[in-house]
Amino acid sequence: MTVESRGTVQVVRCSGSIDADTVSAFKKRMLEIIAQGSAHLVMDFSTLHFIDSMGLGTLISLLRTVRGKNGDIKIASMSDDVKMIFQITRLDRLFDVAPDATGACEKFAR
Amino acid sequence: MSAVTFTTELIISSDTRYLSFLRQWVGAAIVVSGSAHVFSAVKAKMSLALIEAVDNAIYHGNRGKRHLPIVIRLLIRKNLMRMVIVDCGSGMKKRSRDLPTPLATHGRGMFLIDHFMTSVYSCVKNKRHLLTLTYKP
Numbered sequence: 001m002t003v004e005s006r007g008t009v010q011v012v013r014c015s016g017s018i019d020a021d022t023v024s025a026f027k028k029r030m031l032e033i034i035a036q037g038s039a040h041l042v043m044d045f046s047t048l049h050f051i052d053s054m055g056l057g058t059l060i061s062l063l064r065t066v067r068g069k070n071g072d073i074k075i076a077s078m079s080d081d082v083k084m085i086f087q088i089t090r091l092d093r094l095f096d097v098a099p100d101a102t103g104a105c106e107k108f109a110r
Numbered sequence: 111m112s113a114v115t116f117t118t119e120l121i122i123s124s125d126t127r128y129l130s131f132l133r134q135w136v137g138a139a140i141v142v143s144g145s146a147h148v149f150s151a152v153k154a155k156m157s158l159a160l161i162e163a164v165d166n167a168i169y170h171g172n173r174g175k176r177h178l179p180i181v182i183r184l185l186i187r188k189n190l191m192r193m194v195i196v197d198c199g200s201g202m203k204k205r206s207r208d209l210p211t212p213l214a215t216h217g218r219g220m221f222l223i224d225h226f227m228t229s230v231y232s233c234v235k236n237k238r239h240l241l242t243l244t245y246k247p
Contacts, residue, residue, distance in 0.1 A: 020165045021126035050133065052161050053222060057215035064213060081154040088225055094212045 001029055006042075009105045013044040018055030027058045034062070039071020042104040046077035051085060063095065072096060076104040116143035116186040121179050124172040124197075132164060133157040136184070143186040148247055155226040156191060156245060162219040163195040163241050171197030171239050191245045199239045202232045 004011045010033055018026050033041070043059070051059075063073045074096045078086065086092040098104035118139055122128045136157045140149045149156065164180060172178035181196040207224050210217035223243060224230055231242040 017130065019126070019129050019161060020168070021129050050157075050161075052129075052158060052165065053216075053218040054165060056218055060213060061215050084154070085158065085222070088222065089218050090209065090212065 001026065003033060006105050008038075009040045009042055009108050010038040011042045011044055011101050011105065013047065013101075015047040017050035017052075018048065018058070019050060019052040020054045023054045023058050026055070027062070030058075030062050031065075034065060034069075039066045039069040040108050041066060041071065041073045042098075042101050043073060043075045044077055044101045044104075045075060045079065045082055046101075048082055049079060051082055056085070056089060056091060060091070060094070072108070074098055074104040074107055076101040114187070116145070116184075118184050120182045120184075122182070124168040124174065124176050124178050124180055126165075126168060129161055129164065132160055132182070136160055139184050139186060140191075145186050145188070145191075148189065149186070149191055152226075152245065152247070156193070159223045159226045159243055159245075160193055160195070162223050163193070163243060165219060166202075166241070167195050167197035167199070167239075170202075171199030173199070189247055193243045195241045195243070197239050197241075198237070201234045201239045202241075 001015065002013045012030070012033065016022070059073070066073055076098045077100050078097065086095070096107060098107060116139065120135065137153050140146055140153055164182070167180045168174065172180065178198045183194040185192040207221065209221050226245070227243045228246045229244045233240050
């Protein structure tokens with residue numbers, strides 16, 4: 001996972017998978033980022049190949065946390081497989097989804 | 111290789127470090143069975159269904175006890191793919207097949223399994239819980 005600051009937005013690029021094996025480390029790192037005052041987050045999923053229901057649950061938990069701080073999580077660059085999972089679980093309606101990280105960052109400026 | 115009946119079996123401990131390997135295992139089995147032309151398009155769905163089932167086996171069936179085994183059988187036949195996941199639990203409670211509310215953080219695993227598979231069957235035999243997932247294109 002890498003984090004890049006673009007103004008007030010933190011772009012978090014996730015690689016590999018977010019599953020039962022990796023989700024604890026993922027959540028811990030994300031909570032550290034949020035604790036540093038970042039509530040405007042873009043998850044760049046361009047190199048994320050797999051996410052399971054535990055990963056989805058953690059994303060929702062993080063979304064609840066940042067929305068409680070008047071922030072948001074926007075999701076960018078989903079692969080077809082990851083997009084399919086978001087569509088089936090209808091999380092593409094809960095999360096604001098953008099084609100790429102730049103477009104997701106621009107959504108915060110509107 | 112012609113696709114008649116291909117079977118393979120794995121026994122793992124209740125350890126999430128196997129999950130990445132299991133996804134590769136499903137993909138490799140589809141290729142080796144000679145059924146790639148039938149099942150490649152659904153490889154991601156089959157892999158996710160298996161991972162969700164193994165997550166359930168680790169955390170619910172075997173209650174996170176790492177030393178307890180999970181047996182995974184994979185059968186591929188012409189126009190049929192079946193995965194059987196065996197854990198040491200007492201089976202599953204009657205469950206809702208509905209999608210949980212949008213902000214719920216749990217409850218999507220079995221929903222995804224039900225969505226991807228043609229049939230899902232749960233039973234207990236010889237003090238082992240068997241979850242049988244069948245997909246027919």
